[in-house]
Amino acid sequence: MKQEKQRGRKWFAWLPLSLLLLLSGCSENIAVLNPKGPVAKVQYDLIMWSIGFMLLIIAVVFVLFAVVLIRYREKPENADYEPPDEEGNTLLEIVWTAIPIIIVTVLAIPTVKATFALEKPQRHDVEPLTIHVTAANWKWIFSYPDQHIETVNYVNIPEDVPVKFKLTSVGPMNSFWVPELGGQKYAMDGMETQLILQADQPGSYMGRSANFSGKQFTHMEFEVVAQKKEDFEKWVKEVQQTAPKLTKDKYAEILKPGLVGRMTFSNTHLEWVDHAKQNSHHMNNGEHSDHHGNMENDHHEH
Amino acid sequence: MKWSEFFVTGEPLIYAADVAIVLTIIGIVFVLTYFKKWKWLWDEWLTTVDHKKIGIMYIICAVLMLFRGGVDALLMRAQLTAPNMKFLDAQHYNEIFTTHGTIMILFMAMPFIIGLMNVVVPLQIGARDVAYPYLNALSFWLFFFGAMLFNISFVIGGSPDAGWTAYFPLASNEFSPGVGNNYYAVALQISGIGTLMTGINFLVTILKMRAPGMTLMRMPMFTWTVLITCVIIIFAFPVLTVALALMTFDRLFDTQFFTMANGGMSMLWANLFWIWGHPEVYIVILPSFGIFSEIVSTFARKRLFGYKAMVGSIVGIAFLSFIVWVHHFFTMGAGPAVNSFFSITTMAIAIPTGVKVFNWLFTLRKGKIRFTTAMLWALAFIPNFVIGGVTGVMLAMAAADYQYHNSYFLIAHFHYVLIAGTVFACFAGLHYWYPKMFGHLLNERLGKWTFWLFMIGFNVCFFPMYFLGLMGMTRRMYTYSAGLGWTPLNVVATIGAALMGIGFIVLCYNIYYSARYGERDMTGDPWDGRTLEWATASPPAHYNFPITPEVTDLDAYWVMKKNGNGLEVKEEQLKPIHMPSNSGRPFLISIAFFFAGFGLVFKWFTLAIIAAIFIILGLILRSFDDDDGYYISVDEIKRTERLARKGA
Numbered sequence: 009m010k011q012e013k014q015r016g017r018k019w020f021a022w023l024p025l026s027l028l029l030l031l032s033g034c035s036e037n038i039a040v041l042n043p044k045g046p047v048a049k050v051q052y053d054l055i056m057w058s059i060g061f062m063l064l065i066i067a068v069v070f071v072l073f074a075v076v077l078i079r080y081r082e083k084p085e086n087a088d089y090e091p092p093d094e095e096g097n098t099l100l101e102i103v104w105t106a107i108p109i110i111i112v113t114v115l116a117i118p119t120v121k122a123t124f125a126l127e128k129p130q131r132h133d134v135e136p137l138t139i140h141v142t143a144a145n146w147k148w149i150f151s152y153p154d155q156h157i158e159t160v161n162y163v164n165i166p167e168d169v170p171v172k173f174k175l176t177s178v179g180p181m182n183s184f185w186v187p188e189l190g191g192q193k194y195a196m197d198g199m200e201t202q203l204i205l206q207a208d209q210p211g212s213y214m215g216r217s218a219n220f221s222g223k224q225f226t227h228m229e230f231e232v233v234a235q236k237k238e239d240f241e242k243w244v245k246e247v248q249q250t251a252p253k254l255t256k257d258k259y260a261e262i263l264k265p266g267l268v269g270r271m272t273f274s275n276t277h278l279e280w281v282d283h284a285k286q287n288s289h290h291m292n293n294g295e296h297s298d299h300h301g302n303m304e305n306d307h308h309e310h
Numbered sequence: 311m312k313w314s315e316f317f318v319t320g321e322p323l324i325y326a327a328d329v330a331i332v333l334t335i336i337g338i339v340f341v342l343t344y345f346k347k348w349k350w351l352w353d354e355w356l357t358t359v360d361h362k363k364i365g366i367m368y369i370i371c372a373v374l375m376l377f378r379g380g381v382d383a384l385l386m387r388a389q390l391t392a393p394n395m396k397f398l399d400a401q402h403y404n405e406i407f408t409t410h411g412t413i414m415i416l417f418m419a420m421p422f423i424i425g426l427m428n429v430v431v432p433l434q435i436g437a438r439d440v441a442y443p444y445l446n447a448l449s450f451w452l453f454f455f456g457a458m459l460f461n462i463s464f465v466i467g468g469s470p471d472a473g474w475t476a477y478f479p480l481a482s483n484e485f486s487p488g489v490g491n492n493y494y495a496v497a498l499q500i501s502g503i504g505t506l507m508t509g510i511n512f513l514v515t516i517l518k519m520r521a522p523g524m525t526l527m528r529m530p531m532f533t534w535t536v537l538i539t540c541v542i543i544i545f546a547f548p549v550l551t552v553a554l555a556l557m558t559f560d561r562l563f564d565t566q567f568f569t570m571a572n573g574g575m576s577m578l579w580a581n582l583f584w585i586w587g588h589p590e591v592y593i594v595i596l597p598s599f600g601i602f603s604e605i606v607s608t609f610a611r612k613r614l615f616g617y618k619a620m621v622g623s624i625v626g627i628a629f630l631s632f633i634v635w636v637h638h639f640f641t642m643g644a645g646p647a648v649n650s651f652f653s654i655t656t657m658a659i660a661i662p663t664g665v666k667v668f669n670w671l672f673t674l675r676k677g678k679i680r681f682t683t684a685m686l687w688a689l690a691f692i693p694n695f696v697i698g699g700v701t702g703v704m705l706a707m708a709a710a711d712y713q714y715h716n717s718y719f720l721i722a723h724f725h726y727v728l729i730a731g732t733v734f735a736c737f738a739g740l741h742y743w744y745p746k747m748f749g750h751l752l753n754e755r756l757g758k759w760t761f762w763l764f765m766i767g768f769n770v771c772f773f774p775m776y777f778l779g780l781m782g783m784t785r786r787m788y789t790y791s792a793g794l795g796w797t798p799l800n801v802v803a804t805i806g807a808a809l810m811g812i813g814f815i816v817l818c819y820n821i822y823y824s825a826r827y828g829e830r831d832m833t834g835d836p837w838d839g840r841t842l843e844w845a846t847a848s849p850p851a852h853y854n855f856p857i858t859p860e861v862t863d864l865d866a867y868w869v870m871k872k873n874g875n876g877l878e879v880k881e882e883q884l885k886p887i888h889m890p891s892n893s894g895r896p897f898l899i900s901i902a903f904f905f906a907g908f909g910l911v912f913k914w915f916t917l918a919i920i921a922a923i924f925i926i927l928g929l930i931l932r933s934f935d936d937d938d939g940y941y942i943s944v945d946e947i948k949r950t951e952r953l954a955r956k957g958a
Contacts, residue, residue, distance in 0.1 A: 037781055038781050039781055040779075040780040040781075050709065051709055051710055054707060062701070065696070066696060070693055073689075076674045077679060080675060080678065092676060094615055094672075095613070096618065100672070101616050101665065104665060104668040105664075107664070108660050108661040108665070111660075112660055112661060112703075115707060116657055119650070119707040119710070120646075120650040120653070122707075122709035123708045123709040124646040125709075126646075127645075145485075179479065179485060179570070180477075181479070185782075185784070190712070190713075191709070192712055194642050197576065199577075201642070201643035216782070219477075220473050220785070223400050226786075226787040
């Protein structure tokens with residue numbers, strides 16, 4: 009019985025090592041640890057920095073734990089031993105208060121830096137691309153206000169250009185997450201949040217809603233396709249010329265709860281409704297939003 | 311509402327549950343009638359105001375709810391074992407994770423802890439009952455009928471399906487039109503009132519009813535943690551009460567507090583929920599720390615190392631628990647300054663917690679450690695909780711949290727702190743205080759089987775989830791596609807969950823086995839304990855202490871045993887003992903609450919109003935009640951004590 013206990017304890021000691029092996033070895037599958045853009049890279053560096061300290065803490069506690077249990081367990085030899093009554097040890101207690109304070113400090117400083125840094129584009133020499141993202145039950149709608157195009161359930165972006173995703177929702181809250189490009193942010197009804205992401209190289213990246221929003225939430229996936237700058241511009245032109253126009257009726261149909269496939273349009277719903285404005289979702293029910301008129305005028309230029 | 315909507319239909323699992331419920335009720339009624347136990351049930355349990363019996367009832371309910379929540383968990387794990395499983399559909403899965411979360415936190419962890427509090431705290435401080443025994447009974451029955459109301463939702467009307475956090479606007483009438491979230495709002499409200507009264511009751515009990523000589527700094531650590539927990543309850547629960555009331559208005563009377571239209575503010579719900587929700591986590595974790603402290607100290611045969619620092623850290627944790635709630639939604643976009651502030655406050659919790667871990671380790675150092683089942687749970691807590699704790703610090707780092715939030719990384723983290731913290735503590739406390747509650751020990755051999763099965767199963771189940779989270783698997787997904795590479799780790803997790811389930815079955819068998827064959831505790835002090843509860847018989851007489859003990863130091867009973875004084879009951883010193891009378895009113899008032907709640911859930915306002923009249927009537931009757939309790943005569947005390955000491 010005794011031996012079995014010790015084996016159990018030692019098994020614990022393998023945990024940090026296995027963690028390390030898993031992290032370094034088979035990380036190909038692990039999206040968060042495979043950053044494909046500078047935002048995800050900032051977060052990756054922060055994560056690795058913290059994991060280092062955490063493994064250190066785990067190692068110290070586990071070793072102390074194992075030593076104490078093995079050394080001070082009850083055994084036939086120490087049958088007469090009566091443990092002393094210790095009240096505590098001020099010096100030791102100061103030490104183990106100070107060490108966590110130091111660790112928290114060295115973690116807090118880069119955390120605060122990164123938290124502020126992520127609110128701004130990671131490079132300043134190129135003009136960021138703005139894309140409005142609208143989450144609806146249960147699909148993602150992407151509007152390019154400057155290009156006047158709109159896509160559903162996929163979004164094309166140029167590589168090496170910071171993309172400002174302006175997030176909002178028609179209905180329950182969702183969270184916009186593309187792990188390989190960077191962390192998530194909520195898309196909320198009647199509000200606008202901004203998430204800046206950037207892809208370093210062309211590729212396809214999985215995105216999904218990370219916040220439960222009802223029955224078919226699991227299927228709220230989208231694809232982010234990063235393209236070379238020329239390819240992206242070519243794609244935009246093509247869409248502008250060949251894709252159908254989005255009508256209000258068609259849009260109302262898209263918003264109905266349910267799943268839809270990918271779609272592409274040569275105009276955006278922002279022309280008549282912006283869900284980021286409070287209570288604009290009533291558009292759904294056939295009411296007309298106030299900014300309808302102005303926006304239509306703005307977009308007659310071409 | 312049509313009757314076809316009243317009963318949940320269409321699922322074979324539900325029909326099986328219907329049959330099981332009806333059979334169980336018939337079984338209970340039959341057994342009670344056949345063995346003529348109705349009067350016993352009423353006199354001894356339903357009307358009792360004895361803190362020990364109330365504690366036992368809390369624990370029985372908690373174990374039942376652990377079963378319910380555990381079945382929910384196993385159903386979810388079964389569904390996620392392989393990609394594209396068709397075992398549960400999306401709706402059913404959504405209901406199950408909602409009830410799993412709500413039940414495990416509010417109807418399992420809380421009552422388990424409150425049950426242990428009830429049994430132990432008055433004994434530890436040398437009191438004869440809590441400050442307000444009648445209120446205590448009312449607290450329990452409100453919790454009980456709140457839990458029952460929540461539980462019937464899955465066969466009557468339909469379960470809530472918006473997650474245990476019930477975020478708006480998803481939980482509003484517009485997106486959740488059924489009665490499920492009405493159940494959530496009303497059932498939590500009813501049991502929440504009970505919890506708030508428990509907080510007040512135990513705060514007063516600990517402050518006013520300690521034995522002479524027991525200064526605050528001589529209180530056992532468990533009592534300290536309960537005292538601080540009560541303060542948290544008193545500050546946090548009113549927030550839940552208000553939030554749930556607003557939710558109820560939104561759902562029943564079409565107010566617009568949290569809706570999308572007319573100036574409603576859905577994130578207000580999230581804020582209110584977590585202003586209560588985060589302290590709530592500490593309500594279940596601080597008493598757990600107390601339980602571990604008692605057990606570690608007892609089985610290392612050493613005084614708790616750094617007692618003062620331990621007290622300081624729980625006060626610190628309690629304070630910090632109120633200023634960290636935004637870390638539950640860093641991704642709301644509140645801005646980097648706000649997120650940085652809450653990052654730092656959250657990480658700061660690691661400091662007092664770290665102090666506690668080292669103090670436990672140094673309590674063990676130079677000790678003589680006995681590996682009883684209770685001690686195994688307490689020891690396993692340390693490494694497992696540290697894993698949960700350090701990943702908690704990682705989650706606290708706002709910029710990194712954007713990558714962990716709502717993923718299985720988060721799921722793994724909070725199960726590591728809540729299971730390794732609270733559930734291990736409940737099991738540890740159950741094994742430790744079981745002889746005090748029932749007069750016999752739980753079988754150690756079966757107990758160790760439970761421990762190893764559950765503890766290993768727990769790690770096998772939840773450790774892979776950290777990686778699933780980093781791979782991009784988000785919580786509350788009811789299925790996933792094969793190409794994502796998530797299958798192997800999900801299979802492993804399901805195996806772990808099954809092991810935990812088997813561990814639970816062994817525990818239940820142990821309860822049965824020990825009742826029949828378990829070692830009887832004749833001494834009242836089976837573990838060579840240090841605190842006053844071990845100075846009483848097992849189970850204690852209903853007045854607890856024939857003579858109120860005098861406390862001279864920390865670990866009062868240990869000191870008495872060493873000095874050999876204060877142990878004997880000197881019969882000439884006995885005086886009649888004043889005790890509170892039983893009352894059936896808390897039980898009846900709570901039934902009225904149940905019907906009022908049921909009426910609100912279905913918007914049957916006539917029923918709700920009639921039931922509310924009964925509640926008010928109960929309160930009025932109580933205020934004209936001049937029953938001051940009764941006295942136990944010296945002769946009866948002598949008889950009881952002689953009988954109890956015969957075995958020793």
